[in-house]
Amino acid sequence: MKIGIPKALYYYYFFDKWRYFFEELNIELISTNTDKKILEFGNKYANSEMCLSLKIFLGHIAYLKDKCDYILIPKIDNFGLNEQMCSNFSSLYDLVNNLFDVKILTYEINHQKKKNEKKGLFSIGLQLGFTKKQLKKAYQIACLKYHKQLKRDMMINFNKLESTKKKILIVAHSYNIHDDYIGKTIIKNLEKYNFEIIYSDLFNAKNLSHYLSLNLYWKYCKESLGAIVLCKEKVDGIIFITTFPCGLDSLVNELVMRKIQLPYLNLIIDDLDALAGIETRIESFADIIEQN
Amino acid sequence: MANYYIPANYLIKNICDVEIIEAPFITTQTIELGNKYSPEFVCTPFKYTLGTMIECLDKGANMLLQFGGGCRYGYYSELQEQILKDLGYKFELVNLITAGKINIKKIYKIIKKIDKNFKVSKGLYYLYITVNMIKYMDKIDDYIRQNIGFEVEKNSFNNLLKEMLEKFKTVNNPIQLYILYKIYFKKFKKIKINKPKNCLKVGIIGELYTLMEPFSNYFLEKELASFNIEIKRFTNVNYLLFDNKKIVNKALKKSKKYMKYKMCADSSTNVYWAKYLGINKYDGIIHIKSSFCTPEIGVMPILDKIANDYNIPIIYFSFDANTSEVGIKTRLEAFYDMLEMRRK
Numbered sequence: 156m157k158i159g160i161p162k163a164l165y166y167y168y169f170f171d172k173w174r175y176f177f178e179e180l181n182i183e184l185i186s187t188n189t190d191k192k193i194l195e196f197g198n199k200y201a202n203s204e205m206c207l208s209l210k211i212f213l214g215h216i217a218y219l220k221d222k223c224d225y226i227l228i229p230k231i232d233n234f235g236l237n238e239q240m241c242s243n244f245s246s247l248y249d250l251v252n253n254l255f256d257v258k259i260l261t262y263e264i265n266h267q268k269k270k271n272e273k274k275g276l277f278s279i280g281l282q283l284g285f286t287k288k289q290l291k292k293a294y295q296i297a298c299l300k301y302h303k304q305l306k307r308d309m310m311i312n313f314n315k316l317e318s319t320k321k322k323i324l325i326v327a328h329s330y331n332i333h334d335d336y337i338g339k340t341i342i343k344n345l346e347k348y349n350f351e352i353i354y355s356d357l358f359n360a361k362n363l364s365h366y367l368s369l370n371l372y373w374k375y376c377k378e379s380l381g382a383i384v385l386c387k388e389k390v391d392g393i394i395f396i397t398t399f400p401c402g403l404d405s406l407v408n409e410l411v412m413r414k415i416q417l418p419y420l421n422l423i424i425d426d427l428d429a430l431a432g433i434e435t436r437i438e439s440f441a442d443i444i445e446q447n
Numbered sequence: 448m449a450n451y452y453i454p455a456n457y458l459i460k461n462i463c464d465v466e467i468i469e470a471p472f473i474t475t476q477t478i479e480l481g482n483k484y485s486p487e488f489v490c491t492p493f494k495y496t497l498g499t500m501i502e503c504l505d506k507g508a509n510m511l512l513q514f515g516g517g518c519r520y521g522y523y524s525e526l527q528e529q530i531l532k533d534l535g536y537k538f539e540l541v542n543l544i545t546a547g548k549i550n551i552k553k554i555y556k557i558i559k560k561i562d563k564n565f566k567v568s569k570g571l572y573y574l575y576i577t578v579n580m581i582k583y584m585d586k587i588d589d590y591i592r593q594n595i596g597f598e599v600e601k602n603s604f605n606n607l608l609k610e611m612l613e614k615f616k617t618v619n620n621p622i623q624l625y626i627l628y629k630i631y632f633k634k635f636k637k638i639k640i641n642k643p644k645n646c647l648k649v650g651i652i653g654e655l656y657t658l659m660e661p662f663s664n665y666f667l668e669k670e671l672a673s674f675n676i677e678i679k680r681f682t683n684v685n686y687l688l689f690d691n692k693k694i695v696n697k698a699l700k701k702s703k704k705y706m707k708y709k710m711c712a713d714s715s716t717n718v719y720w721a722k723y724l725g726i727n728k729y730d731g732i733i734h735i736k737s738s739f740c741t742p743e744i745g746v747m748p749i750l751d752k753i754a755n756d757y758n759i760p761i762i763y764f765s766f767d768a769n770t771s772e773v774g775i776k777t778r779l780e781a782f783y784d785m786l787e788m789r790r791k
Contacts (some may be wrong), residue, residue, distance in 0.1 A: 204744045204765065230708045242518050242711030246745035249706040253749045263708060355779055368543070370525050400488035402741040409486040410526045413533060423487075 158260065159223035161215030162186040162378055165231060165244065166207060167329035167356075168375075169272075172301040173227070176276060179293035180285060181273035185223050189336040193218055200254055200370055207337070207398035207424060208330055209243050222327040225260045226418070227445075229281055238361075238374040239304035241403055264278070289405060305357070316389045319446055324386050326379045327356040327396035327407075330355045341396060353390065365415055368407070376407045383411060392418045392444045394437075399425040418443050450584065451659075451684055453612050458577040459512075462570045463562035468508045473660070477502060482768040484530050491521060491737035492656040494768050497527055504536045510561075511540045518712045518742050522612045535706050545597060568683045574623055578689075583628040585683040590635055596672035597642040607634060641674075645737070647731075647786055650679040650724040654736035654743050657696050658682045667735065667764070670776065674783050679729070681720050682713065694719075705749050712742040721750050725757025733760060737765040760785060 160166060176183040177184055186297055189211050197214025219226055228251055248261050262275025280290040325332055332338040345352055359382030364371055367380050397404040412419060420440040422433060456467050473495055481498030500511055513524045524542035543554055547570045558565050595604050611631045618624045671678055695709060698719030709715050724732050734750060736743040754761040
């Protein structure tokens with residue numbers, strides 16, 4: 156059996172755990188890197204006002220639809236009252252269900268209604284014909300492996316703060332930083348200069364976000380703001396990466412930019428055809444950092 | 448928002464001792480002000496409210512109240528406060544709803560701070576009147592919307608509405624309010640209308656602020672009325688404050704084919720309403736929203752599918768601070784022509 160997982164949006168938050176979980180159950184997972192073709196697919200299905208990340212997501216679905224038996228799309232509503240999600244995440248399932256003719260596996264994450272990931276994965280497992288005992292074992296192993304890996308990644312990221320090189324914090328959602336088409340091209344550009352690159356999504360600092368914004372109620376924005384609070388004395392500059400037109404970033408990043416006293420660069424990405432423009436901006440930003 | 452400032456003012460004036468500065472009606476100047484200081488791709492209501500806030504502060508207000516919940520609305524106040532403080536204004540901004548939940552304790556504390564003589568019983572009494580007032584206003588609004596396109600004498604509906612709202616401001620108890628409502632409802636029914644039997648019927652759905660603030664949609668409803676179209680609009684304050692949960696549950700039950708989960712803000716109810724319009728053989732659907740409204744963008748493909756399944760035309764309007772009025776009028780006219788031709 157093959158399950159397709161689009162490498163966009165929630166992929167970057169859940170895939171590692173899913174990989175270990177489905178590995179235990181002997182299910183093959185399929186996903187592909189984002190490239191120009193995927194984006195073209197996405198543009199075909201997407202509405203013109205959708206954000207670039209969502210367009211990429213739809214492109215992945217279009218690519219996966221004939222290549223697997225099921226596609227896994229959870230509906231993620233919130234992780235508690237003050238940890239809500241972007242509204243796109245809560246309409247993904249219905250969007251795909253109406254646009255494409257594919258079989259979808261789904262579960263709901265809504266901590267306010269006591270629906271969490273464990274229950275969701277169990278319901279999927281039962282639907283696919285596994286026993287509860289198998290699922291329990293697989294889930295335990297997946298959790299163990301996942302946390303080990305996460306801890307290691309976070310340690311690496313945290314240790315970068317002690318480096319003697321100039322340090323730059325990249326603030327963006329995971330699905331933008333680690334995307335092959337958006338984030339990685341920018342990071343490749345940055346690697347030309349002698350900088351230490353620190354990712355905002357690899358900290359466990361969401362409790363610190365209230366130093367910058369008291370009423371913030373989006374989970375992943377909280378995490379990146381917490382990272383800013385944690386690192387602001389140690390880094391030399393911040394780069395914000397936003398896909399056009401991201402609803403949350405339009406408000407939160409604006410607020411942060413008004414409050415911090417560090418040099419920052421705000422990259423809004425619509426279509427990477429204009430790569431030369433971004434290169435120049437990064438270059439001039441690098442000059443500023445090096446002169447400071 | 449439209450005429451709803453009247454019940455809001457009424458409530459605040461009666462429960463605590465403050466001077467209220469009425470927000471001026473939105474004009475192009477307001478939008479320019481808001482647009483100037485707003486971030487680039489924030490949704491349009493942010494720009495409108497920011498513009499209005501600046502105008503109020505210029506008039507001398509030192510405390511601003513805001514109700515925001517759901518999607519992005521809930522986070523507006525914090526950024527707006529920062530922007531206004533950077534501009535050098537001194538004031539207090541209070542957001543009464545945090546993370547989509549009404550915080551009763553916080554509201555009580557704020558009222559106590561403003562007015563030390565505040566009594567809960569008095570507050571609840573006037574709250575009850577206000578709630579009823581909103582309900583009556585919505586009922587009358589519904590009637591007006593269905594008939595305003597066919598009035599014989601121009602502006603007769605609007606003039607009577609203004610008169611009624613003036614009277615509403617002075618009521619003291621629920622019974623008086625109820626009597627007033629009954630009297631005026633009769634008066635509205637007496638207004639001469641010239642309504643053909645099978646006129647065109649169009650439903651309006653979409654994002655709530657754009658729907659309810661007449662300026663932001665360039666008086667789209669009035670424009671429609673001038674084409675002699677009967678209008679059905681579902682969203683009103685009554686729905687937002689009191690019936691929301693009930694209707695969302697109903698929507699999920701009735702349109703299982705199109706959606707499985709509850710979606711953010713009003714998008715799931717919009718799906719249900721689109722389906723309702725399709726089943727009841729309306730002539731068309733108009734979907735309006737402000738630019739970059741994420742929840743609505745997410746459901747637009749679903750609405751497309753419904754329109755396809757029920758063979759009902761649908762048109763999308765997206766309003767921004769820079770949208771030109773003429774462009775909207777032209778599109779609306781073309782839509783109207785198309786509806787007429789379909790009838791024949």
